[in-house]
Amino acid sequence: MTAQTDKAPEIDLIEDEGPAPDSSTGGIGFASLVCVAAIVFLIQATNIQTQAGLWPSMLAGTLIVLAGAQTIFAILQRMRHNSAALEQQGSEPFSLRRIFTAGWLFAYCLVAQWVGFGPAMLVFVPVYMFVMGYRKPLWIVAVTAGFAVGLTLMFDTVANVPVWSSRL
Amino acid sequence: MSPIWEAITVLFSFNGLFLATVGFLIGCVGGAMVGIGGALTTALVIPFTLSMTPADAMIILIGVYSGVSYAGSIPSILINTPGGPSSAAVTLDGYAMARRGEGATAIAISATASAFGALFGGLCLIVALPFLEYLAMAFGSPEFLMFGLFGLASIVAASDTGYLKGFTAGILGALLATIGASMLDANPRFTFGISDLVDGIDLVAVMIGLFAFSEMVRLSRNPNSISNSLAGLGSMWRGIVYAIREWKAIVRGSGMGILVGFVPGEGGTVATFMSYITEKQLSKEPERFGRGHPAGIAGPEAANNSVIGGSLVPTLSFGIPGSVSTALLLTALMLHGIRPGPTLFTNDVVILYTIIGSILFGAVLTMIVGLTMSRPLSLLTIIPIPILVPLVCVISVVGIYAASFNYSHIFVALAAGALGYAFIRLRYPVVAFLLGFIVGPLAEENFMRTWQITQGNLWEVLARPICAVLFLLTLIVMLRPLWRLLINKKWKKVSA
Numbered sequence: 001m002t003a004q005t006d007k008a009p010e011i012d013l014i015e016d017e018g019p020a021p022d023s024s025t026g027g028i029g030f031a032s033l034v035c036v037a038a039i040v041f042l043i044q045a046t047n048i049q050t051q052a053g054l055w056p057s058m059l060a061g062t063l064i065v066l067a068g069a070q071t072i073f074a075i076l077q078r079m080r081h082n083s084a085a086l087e088q089q090g091s092e093p094f095s096l097r098r099i100f101t102a103g104w105l106f107a108y109c110l111v112a113q114w115v116g117f118g119p120a121m122l123v124f125v126p127v128y129m130f131v132m133g134y135r136k137p138l139w140i141v142a143v144t145a146g147f148a149v150g151l152t153l154m155f156d157t158v159a160n161v162p163v164w165s166s167r168l
Numbered sequence: 169m170s171p172i173w174e175a176i177t178v179l180f181s182f183n184g185l186f187l188a189t190v191g192f193l194i195g196c197v198g199g200a201m202v203g204i205g206g207a208l209t210t211a212l213v214i215p216f217t218l219s220m221t222p223a224d225a226m227i228i229l230i231g232v233y234s235g236v237s238y239a240g241s242i243p244s245i246l247i248n249t250p251g252g253p254s255s256a257a258v259t260l261d262g263y264a265m266a267r268r269g270e271g272a273t274a275i276a277i278s279a280t281a282s283a284f285g286a287l288f289g290g291l292c293l294i295v296a297l298p299f300l301e302y303l304a305m306a307f308g309s310p311e312f313l314m315f316g317l318f319g320l321a322s323i324v325a326a327s328d329t330g331y332l333k334g335f336t337a338g339i340l341g342a343l344l345a346t347i348g349a350s351m352l353d354a355n356p357r358f359t360f361g362i363s364d365l366v367d368g369i370d371l372v373a374v375m376i377g378l379f380a381f382s383e384m385v386r387l388s389r390n391p392n393s394i395s396n397s398l399a400g401l402g403s404m405w406r407g408i409v410y411a412i413r414e415w416k417a418i419v420r421g422s423g424m425g426i427l428v429g430f431v432p433g434e435g436g437t438v439a440t441f442m443s444y445i446t447e448k449q450l451s452k453e454p455e456r457f458g459r460g461h462p463a464g465i466a467g468p469e470a471a472n473n474s475v476i477g478g479s480l481v482p483t484l485s486f487g488i489p490g491s492v493s494t495a496l497l498l499t500a501l502m503l504h505g506i507r508p509g510p511t512l513f514t515n516d517v518v519i520l521y522t523i524i525g526s527i528l529f530g531a532v533l534t535m536i537v538g539l540t541m542s543r544p545l546s547l548l549t550i551i552p553i554p555i556l557v558p559l560v561c562v563i564s565v566v567g568i569y570a571a572s573f574n575y576s577h578i579f580v581a582l583a584a585g586a587l588g589y590a591f592i593r594l595r596y597p598v599v600a601f602l603l604g605f606i607v608g609p610l611a612e613e614n615f616m617r618t619w620q621i622t623q624g625n626l627w628e629v630l631a632r633p634i635c636a637v638l639f640l641l642t643l644i645v646m647l648r649p650l651w652r653l654l655i656n657k658k659w660k661k662v663s664a
Contacts (some may be wrong), residue, residue, distance in 0.1 A: 027594050034340060041343055044358055052350035052357060054619070055612040059343040066336045073332075101388035102586075105381065105561050109578050117566050125558045132554035133391050143555055147562060154216075154563070161570045168575055 022070070023078040031070040038063035097132065104128055117155075118164040121147060175521030178223045179529060187220075188526055191228035192533045195235020200243055206236035208379045210496040212560070214503070215372055215567035222504040223522045229500050230523055233493050234530025237436070237473045238282040238538050245274045245465075254436030254472050257444040261457065261464030268460060276407020277465045279538035281418050283531045284411075285470035288422035289429070289477025290527035297520070300485045305510050309617035310629040312486065312509070314638035316611040319488035320603060321642045329595045331646075337596045341604025342611065344369055351613060364576040371499055373568050373577040374605060377584025378591075378598055380564040384557045385589055392553065404539055410462040417447050417463040421470035428471070429478020429491075436475045436491065440468035473534070476527055484508050484520065487610055492599050495606060502606075 021027060042060035045053040104124065112120040125144045134140060155161040162168065178184050191213070198209025213232050217225035240255035245262035258278065265274035307315070324334030347358045348368025359365040411418065421443040428439040447467040448457045457464050475491070482488045487508035489495035501508060506516050513520065568581050591598050622628040629635045 022594070026590075030590055030594055031336075034336060038343070041358060048350075048355075048357065050350075050353050050355070051616065051619075052352040052355060055615055056343060056346040056357065059339055059346065059608075063336065063339045063343055066332060066339065070332050070336060095389050097388050097391070098385050101385050101557060102589075105384075105565075105585075106582060108561070109565060109582060112565065113575050113578075117562070117569070121558075121562050124562065128558045129554045132388070132557075134552060134554040147559065151562065151566060155566050155570055161566060161573075163566065168569065 023074040023081070028071060028074045028078065031067050031074060035064055035067035035071055038067060100131060101128075104131075113168055114166060116162070116164055116166045116168065118148060118151060119166070121151060171517040172521050174518045175223075175525050178518070178522055179227060179525040183224065184227050185529075187224055187228040188231040188529050189533065189537070191231020192235040192530060192537060194228075195232035195237075196239040196537065197235075198232070199236035199239030206233065206240065207492040207496060208383060208560075209236055210493055210500075211372075211375045211379045212563060212567060214375070214496065214500050215571040217500060218503060218571050222501070222506055222516070222519055225500055225504055226497075226519060226523050227526050229497055230526035231530060231533070233476060233497065234286060234473075234527065234534060235537075236493065237286070237476055238279065238534045241278045241282070241465075241469060241472075242275060245278065246271055254440055254475075257440040257468040258465055258472075260444065261459070261461050264458065264460035265462075265465070270406075270460070272404055273407040273410065274460075274465055276404040276539060277411045277414075277462050278407075278469045279534055280408050280411035281414075281421070281466040281469035282473040282538065283535040284418050285422045285425055285473030286476055286527060286531035286534055288419075288470070289426055289474035290524055290531060291477075292426050292474070293477040293480060293524050293527065296481060297524070300481065300513070305513075306634060307486065307510070308632075309614040309621065310632055311634045311638065313611060313614040313618050314629065314635045314642070315482075315486045315488055316607050316614065318638050318642045318645070319482070319486075319607065320600070321645045324597070324600055329597050333594075333596045334600045337591065337598070338600040338604035341601040341606075342608030343604075345605045345608035346612065351609065352616065364574070369605075370568075370572055370574070370577040370580055371503065371605070372571040373581040374584045375496065375499060375602070376564045376568055377581035377586075378588035378602065380560055381581060381585025382588030382592055384560050385585070386592060387553055388557050390553050408539075411466050414463045414466040417443075417467035418470040420446060420450075421467035422474040425471035425474030426478040429475040430481050436472045439471040439475050443467040443471040473531075476530075480523065480527075484512060484523070488607065489603065492602065495599070495602050498606060 022031070038060045042057060042064065045057040045060055047053070048056075104127075108120055108124040111123075122144060125147050126140045129140050129143065151163050156163040179188070194213060195206070195209060198212075199206060210229060210232050213229065217228055220228070237254075241258045241262065244255040244258040245266050262274045262278065265271065320335075320338050324331060324338060345368070347365055348356065349366055350357050356366045421439075424443050424446070425436070425439045428436075428442065444457075444464060444467060447463045448454050451457065451461070451463060453461070479489070479491050479494045480497075483494045483498050485508065487498060489498045498508065501519075506512065506519060564581070565578055568577050569575060571577070587601075588598060590596070591601065618626065618629060630639055
């Protein structure tokens, strides 16, 4: 992870990577997962005795065909081309930053339901900023305090959300 | 009190003007921040509107929409990075002007053209309103069903990710929307024993997860700020003069925006590029395009903002959103218990006029606020990502809870965020998924009614003229790319 410095960094405008190809492991995995989910929905829908099962059965049936076709095309494409080259094409370097962001957000959501949004935020924000390379202690404190005030004003005062209470 | 007068009273009260201005400023902030964009900004504001009256909610949301539509061009012009896809066309000549020290002039052209475009769009909506009512009244369940299919087909065809992925995303959205109590017999479907799913999947949670969480995870890879370059001076007044000189480009762009906005899925991006190409073709000096020609900013910006009025036509009349932002406006309407379609023209006329009034007021704000705040707004693009990400995440999490006071919705949003990220990485269109999720329940209701009307023989609906026309349009939309492919192949053969 890159440290945040006082020096103005280069503009990182093209930070996004190309999409993963359909025939990558992720592409095939996702399409087949959708297909499996559609099969589960179809089985459940056919068990509904009333007309309430008709619409979801049609949707699930169509989705099986679409996601199934997507999976088959992707597998065929992978067999036709070099699979290693396909994995490389458009794939990004392993991004710890993204994994940390997703994991830390999940942790915040888990913890906030026990300790409250505000107290959890007091840990979530400064730790996130520090881990992501922000190295200005005064700013970290100021931003966290600003968040606390903003959260209280926006949600506690306006929307009656008990931001600082653990009883959600 | 007549509905128009009532809407004017609501909009021009202190509260109405305050909300419209706040909404516009929030929209400017979101629109000017590259990577945040209109959809995410609107999604973040919706939870705050739930405790408001429907009219107040629409005033602030239309304000956000207007602000976003205008402000997306600020980073396009100053740092060559569009705030959203629909602002991409402006980079071509806007950034060229900024580089030669006329950034503020370019922003002034953009603000003037945007204001005119929004005004034109709003006025067109007023002119179309009486006809919309009759059109909406002519629509029964079979027509709504066919229009829903047409809307989905248009959005899938407009996306550049291919039919298979487009339809997969749309139908997945519609299928997930069936989770929860059935509207036919109130029996729970697909809850898998989870009691929190009996009420269905929360729309606000899905929306915030799809747009905010996935985008924050994607952005977090960048260790710096979204951008750290500010450029551009020049004269605001010169920009206004340039814009007035390019009035023909503005009028043409506005017309294109309106027409493109009518078609579901063909959002501002298509309109702006169509306008840019047209202006370049019609210009006496096409070689100046791409080097800072005012018409290259004025036309696309007018088109981008007149789309607001145009895309609200299918949204309000049939409940088929014309773009992501209008899909979110539709969500907000439905969360306030207001259903688009014929009932909107009879039961909620005040809301309708409030929306139109807000668009017109948004045009005025674009001119005033847009010109004065353009430079301070562009400072937002230099907020470091390590501050931006937790800010958006915390607001999103608490916002989801505030919308329903149900903590399980936060985990639904996390799941939707994971799905949204997978969609981004694998290039599945998120808009098609969202449209399927929103239109799904309405389509099911109309499907079941049509099923009962036709006693299971759905082909009978083609005997109804509107249904037949919509079916034909759906076929055309579906076959258009195939036709283009054939023509291209034939052309290649001939040229070879």
